[in-house]
Amino acid sequence: xxxxxxxxxxTTGLSPGCGARPTEIAVVLVSNGTITDRYQSxxxxxxxxxxxxQALTGITNEMVRNAPSVGGIMKQAARFxxxxxxxxxxxxxxxxxxxxxxxxxxxxxxxxxxxxxxxSRRIFPDAPNHKLGTxxxxxxxxxxxxxxxxxxxxxxTAYLLLRLKQELMHRFRLTDVSHELLLxxxxxxxxxxxxCVSNYRDAKK
DNA sequence: TGCCAGGCCCTCTTTAGGGCCTT
Numbered sequence: 532x533x534x535x536x537x538x539x540x541x542t543t544g545l546s547p548g549c550g551a552r553p554t555e556i557a558v559v560l561v562s563n564g565t566i567t568d569r570y571q572s573x574x575x576x577x578x579x580x581x582x583x584x585q586a587l588t589g590i591t592n593e594m595v596r597n598a599p600s601v602g603g604i605m606k607q608a609a610r611f612x613x614x615x616x617x618x619x620x621x622x623x624x625x626x627x628x629x630x631x632x633x634x635x636x637x638x639x640x641x642x643x644x645x646x647x648x649x650x651s652r653r654i655f656p657d658a659p660n661h662k663l664g665t666x667x668x669x670x671x672x673x674x675x676x677x678x679x680x681x682x683x684x685x686x687x688t689a690y691l692l693l694r695l696k697q698e699l700m701h702r703f704r705l706t707d708v709s710h711e712l713l714l715x716x717x718x719x720x721x722x723x724x725x726x727c728v729s730n731y732r733d734a735k736k
Numbered sequence: 737t738g739c740c741a742g743g744c745c746c747t748c749t750t751t752a753g754g755g756c757c758t759t
Contacts (some may be wrong), residue, residue, distance in 0.1 A: 542759050549740040551759075581738045582757060623743050624758035648757065649744075662757065679759080721745075 533710045534562040535645070536615040537692060538608075539685040540628045541588045547631035552576035553601055554590045556608050557681035559689045560615065566689055570611040571682040573598040573663045588679045602636045603714045609633060614641050616710050620663045622646035645710070647691050649717045653724050654695050663687055670694050703728045 537559040544551030557571040573590065575598045585591050619625035622644040630640055651661045660671050664678050664687075672690040676683035695710040699716075705728075712731050719727045 540759080544738095544740060545759055546741040548742090551740075554759095579738065579759095581740095583738085587759065619758090621743090621756095621758040624741090628759095629740085645742095652745085652756095720745075 532563050532622075534560055534567070534615045535618045535619045535689075535692060535710075536612040537621060537685050537689040538559055538612070538625055538629065539681045539688060541590055541679065541681050542628060543576050543578050543584060543706055545624070547628055552578050553605075553628055553632060553682040554580060554588070554595050555600065556604060557607055557685040558611050559682075559685045560587040560611075561618075561689045561692060564693060568611075569682065570608060571685075572604045572607070574601045575599065576601060580603050588678065590680075600671075601632060604723075605632045605636055606638070609638055612642075616642050616645055618645045618647060618688065618692055620646070620684070620691070621648045643714065645713055647688050647695065650695050650713060651691065653716055653719070653721050654698055656721060664690070666691055692715060699728070703732075 539557050540553045541555040542551050542553050553574060554576050555573045557569070559566055560568040573595055575595045580592050580595070582591065623646070626644045633640060634713055648661055651658065659665055663684060667687050672687060672689070672694060675686035678684060699708045700706060712728070715731055716724060716727050
């Protein structure tokens with residue numbers, strides 16, 4: 532049974548290439564259909580948090596002024612994640628920050644990223660949209676607290692991952708959904724879900 | 737004070753443009 536590390540960053544902007552840094556990270560471990568452990572911390576990005584992002588996340592410059600350094604928190608987070616596959620909603624975003632901050636402390640990612648946004652587009656194509664908050668509401672996932680805070684969003688993404696796996700098991704009568712199958716679905720285009728699952732089944736026979 | 741990106745994916749496409757999604 533694969534253990535997944537579901538992560539979520541709050542940051543000062545959209546791209547580390549433009550100087551944005553993380554202000555908060557949460558990691559939620561998911562195993563055997565449930566959340567088994569959690570890690571969360573604010574960190575001092577050492578750059579100004581724009582007012583619109585302070586309003587969005589509720590994380591202010593005052594809150595992070597005396598928070599631990601990004602490097603120290605990233606070391607702890609990387610240790611907590613270990614070699615588990617990482618999952619995030621719109622993983623391209625979190626992957627940029629994860630890789631950029633690990634590089635600053637001379638660490639390198641070992642594992643793949645799985646994207647719950649891409650999986651949701653393939654598995655729930657008729658959802659009103661594929662924002663995390665909309666999917667939580669549409670799929671009636673548990674309320675995890677204030678959205679746009681790292682732990683609440685990481686937990687929501689964890690429940691979404693479990694719901695996506697559950698939907699695949701139900702729709703295709705599978706006894707389990709492997710990480711390998713999730714990666715295969717993620718790598719295919721939107722209209723190839725049935726073909727992808729069918730090919731995976733045939734390969735396993 | 738507070739600027740900023742980029743991969744995915746659809747379509748009136750593929751010699752491109754633009755919306756979605758993350759903060």
